[in-house]
Amino acid sequence: MSTSATAIDLGSPTAEGHLSRARSRVTQAGVFRSEWTKLYSLRSSRYSLLATALMTIGFGIIATAATVSRWGSMSAADKATFDPLSASLLGVRFGVLALGVLGVLIITGEYTTGMIRSTMTAVPKRLPVLWAKTGVYALVALVIAIPAAFIAFFAGQAILSGQHIQIAFSHAGVPGAVLGAAGYLTLVGLFAMGLGAILRNTAAGIATFAGIMFVVPPLISILPSSIANSIDPYLPSNAGQAMMQIGHHANTLSPGAGLAVFAGWVVTAIAAAAVLLVRRDV
């Protein structure tokens, strides 16, 4: 910290300085790189991503191991309804929590710390920041979620093979369901990010996210079943979870329809965030 008054050097020798000035400008690619730097340079993002992978894999292992150990004492009815695919992907339901919280924090962390003022003075058109955050987070979430879903699946099936109740990866619909699990995780992260951008407050963002994903579905089930059955499949959580099934069951969407509906929720949240980002004061 010993910068003496006489040693002021503004750097950027004029020739080189002006050279770089002529070349540099705000680009979507530059904002994308900036958002990538922001994401990896925070300890909380690294921990959240690690937690996502651990929960997705770990809870699948726990669920399948528990089933294998109980299998002998399970009723015939329970055995008949046992679904080896969803047992191995059970951890996804917990992984979404970590990925969702990080999605909220990616935006609200900037508001609580004041970083958003630096961000938006560097990119005063604002929208490139939202697009870059969406793109970076989608990529990072996929890079974590795809291996996590595959590891969870294969580890779970390896455990289930102890009782010969596993399902083969080559079974129709299985590859799509495993990829669907990764896609669901990723979209959940983006949905949470959109909510964070709308609410701009960490507590409100996480509460709203958790409310929509975990509180609304059981509340809907209180309604008369005629009404509940027509709402239930279209909720973000249920539509998203349809992505990691084979075919569709009563009152659930097919994987493709689930993807379309949940993607619709995500796009709606991010579009609302985009409109508000342009209109509101930072």
Next chain:
Amino acid sequence: MIEATNLTKRYGEKTAVEGLTFNVKPGLVTGFLGPNGSGKSTTMRLIVGLDAPSDGRVTVGGRAYRDYPAPLHEVGLLLEARSVHTGRSAYHHLLAMAQTHGIPRSRVRELISLVGLDEVARQRAGQFSLGMGQRLGIAAALLGDPEVLILDEPINGLDPEGIHWIRDLLKRLAAEGRTVFLSSHLMSEMAVTADHLIIIGRGRLIRDVGLADFVDEWSRKIVRVRSPQATRLREVILGPEIRVSSEEPGQLVVEGLSAERIGDTAAEHGLALHELIPEKTSLEAAFMELTREETEYRAATPTDDNPAGSDRHERIAA
């Protein structure tokens, strides 16, 4: 060049800035002066488009800030409120800002050295002292080698060495022909840093004046006189436009007469003088006078280091 025209910002019922019109010219250090809460920070946020004006407009170099393809090369900004993620290192903060514009890493390292943060560049910014945080903010402001610098209370939290450093830096930037606009609530700071003053109170423009003119205007005809015949002296020098006050027996503070005139008048009447000291009104007192309307709403605490402004203080305190 920053040009504000009828700039107005309302937050709900509260008007933060009202009808501000001013220009900030290149080649000068322009001080933006006003009591806390007078709208300085709001004005700065309006200039860089963080907030949208309710009315009027503000441009930098003839264009709205957001319309520049490379805004960091136009304006360097240091906001008073911290604008750094507490969990990120100084290096990564600056790198993330630089990357938006494709500014090279070498420039980031150069600036870290320039502001003297080499040893702590990899530490999380949340652990920084106020002074280190200010240095980081200044580094971010200089990242794009901008033509215009807008600094909100840059002196805050800096040690004397840091204050000296930033003053020299700002003067040098202005000497290079850049526009330097810095806010402060301290007149004393402006007196040694600024060439021009824009003074606001309660969101309105009070004065837009060169520092030298301002000093001339407020520093004339304040004379401290000590005489064993102070009461008599007071009678003979009193006249229209002349104010005489006293803080203690045998002493007068005369406003509106030169020291020469007081000395001559005393001689004519055969009165002895033990002291005859022409003093400049402290600029701080002038500033308080100008912004009194706002200050009156605060718990004014008269200070005793502003003798020439003493009667003003009395009025404020009353």
